[in-house]
Amino acid sequence: MTDAEPSANRTDALGEALPYLRRYARALTGRQASGDRYAAAALEALLEDDSALDRFPPRIALFHVFHRLWVSAGAPVAETPEGLEAAAQRHLAQLTPNSREALLLHAVEGFPLDELSQVLEVSQEEARDLVEIARREMSDVTAGKVLIVEDEAIIAMDLESVVADLGHKVTGVARTRDRAVELAKVEAPDLVLCDIQLADNSSGIDAANDILEALGERPVIFITAFPERLLTGERPEPAFLIAKPYSEEQVRSAVSQAMFFSSTETLRA
Known part of the structure; x- marks a missing residue:
């Protein structure tokens, strides 16, 4: 094996890990722009000083460098602490x-x-x-109201159970874009838990955007079997994203994290 081959393997591994670092960073900050800035800074720092790659595999090295930068910056969250974001800041400080x-x-x-x-x-x-x-x-975290947008009945029931166990109220379950918007207007949710592909081939992304446009910004967690399609960096991406098949702990953690924030980046198809 030539010296160039290990270097190429490292580069490929870093490229594969970067979208997931960006997802993690957005979950920490609550916003795409701020999360992406920290992820980019971590990659740049690792490329400038690759000593971490001598100690760890590429994925661990990338997250390791990110964490050091994150801690040195004081672990900030959203840039505009207003309303529920201010409450999030106070809660996070504790x-x-x-x-x-x-x-x-x-x-x-x-x-x-x-x-x-x-x-x-x-x-x-x-x-x-x-x-x-x-x-x-x-x-x-304070209990809130959650709208579930999911067309598969078994998955919807599972999500309902997880959300209820966390102490939140499920305001409804929608299988289509139109039904999701209708339910959201009847009882405004604090959080939307949303599949990407819905029963009538409508888009969960469009449903979430419709809800945010009608009711104002609020956290949205997207669930998809193909997260890499939404982690390209080529267009706005969700702050919270869970891959199918998911674990109960993933859902619980994402819901708890999202409830800290009053807004999410909308995702335009």
Whole structure:
């Protein structure tokens, strides 16, 4: 194997990991633009000083460098702390440092505890404790109203159960774009949990945009079997994105994170 081949493999691995770093960064900040800035800064820092690649595999190295930048910046969230965003800032300030990051990395991004410890520069025991602390602290988030937009009955029932277990009220379940908008206008949700492809071939993205246009900005979590199609960086992307098949913990973590924020980036098809 030539020296060029390991370098090419590293580059490919970083390219594959970058969209998911951007997803993680947006979940931390609540906005696409700010999340993308931190993700880009992490990649640039790693390319300038690739010593982390000598210690870790590319994916871990990229998230590791991001975390160091994130901590050095003071772990900020959305840039405009107004309304519920101000409440989010106050709540986040009370959380144990690194706990929210640990939960997202473990539950949503799928880092096992040994890799999580490398990203956060803590022991595996500390990483486990941070995840457990985050679960407890995030469970204290104020209960809200959630609209589920999902055309598969079994998945919709599963999501209803998870949302209810978190203490939130499900305002309705919609299988189509039109029905989603109708239900949202009857009882305005605090959060929309939305599939991408709906029963009548309508778009969950369009449904979410219609709801946001009618009711104002609020968090939206998109669920899709093809997350890579929405993580291209070529157009506006959702702040919160779960891949199918999902785990209950992924949904619980994403819902808890999203409830901290009063707005999401709309996603235009």
